[in-house]
Amino acid sequence: MTAEDLAPLLAAVARGDRGALRAVYERQSVRLFGVANAILRDRDAAADALQDAFLKVSQRAAQFDASRGAAEAWLAAIVRHAALDIARARGREIPTDDPALGDQAVEPEALERVAASAEGRRLRDCLAALEAKHRDGILLAFVHGLSHAQVAAKLELPLGTAKAWIRRGLLRLRECLA
Template identity: 65%
Template sequence: MSDASVLLARVAGGDRAALQSLYKLQSVRLFGIAMAVLRDRDAAADAVHDGFINISRRAGLYDPERGPAEAWIGAVIRHAALDIARRRGREIPTDDATLGDTPVEPAQLDSISAGEDGTRLRACLEALPEKNRQGILLAFVHGLSHPQIAARLELPIGTVKSWIRRGLLSLRECLT
């Protein structure tokens, strides 16, 4: 059982000190996840804050049988960042790599997912055709909507939706 799993179990029991320890252990990684989605330091900090409020309230919902605690916590933060992005409206992506607008390669997912499930996910992503992998990463790592992906790739939205759907079906098949 990882440190995060132990701390998450203690948080579920109402242990505030465990929540502080979990924050100290995971905040840098989680801030990186929020930054990948929002590309704004203040908004990313808000997402981490909102996410930790959700973690403190929902820690009892974490099921270690479904995956590592780090992945569950990362998903909570990612959803908090996506909620903020939806509320404020996303800016149009640029081609400036310094702003984090370049697609994330599967090898970079190490910082987001760990363990056996993460290894399997990366292997399955690498097995996908480039177009499917790129669409999935833009949607699920960068948090872009289908219209934003279509604009970035200069493709019809229907094509983007089809690529992502086929890629997700292939991922599901590979992961089962």
């Protein structure tokens, strides 16, 4: 399907054509599910986001304007917003597998405030100064919310190595921030 094929389908959806909505779903749902899953990292939540997004598409198809951008981008933006709404609603858990650190929920607004602050800039600078292996482990664990086992699988490392890299990275990060 070409990009030009989606615009007429969205116009038909705006006129209430359920077959056109089904066609858009059949052609774009796999890609859009990937967008939602990349944000939420939870297949069930991604499916919910996709459902919410297509409900919005059915209600707002008349707002699509091909002169302002591609239909694929418009659809992706709707899915992205639906996924972010779900992420905000459920809060953000940061699993650590380290009982000394404990698991804690962090609200997205708190993360945005930290990122915009001077501390956020210091944190970014300190992360940039870390070795790539330590930085990648920390980001996967604490930004993307992966467990140590998931980090190990993603980086194709033994679990103990992944845990050691994350731990050493955290110690170096603590020294840099002190």
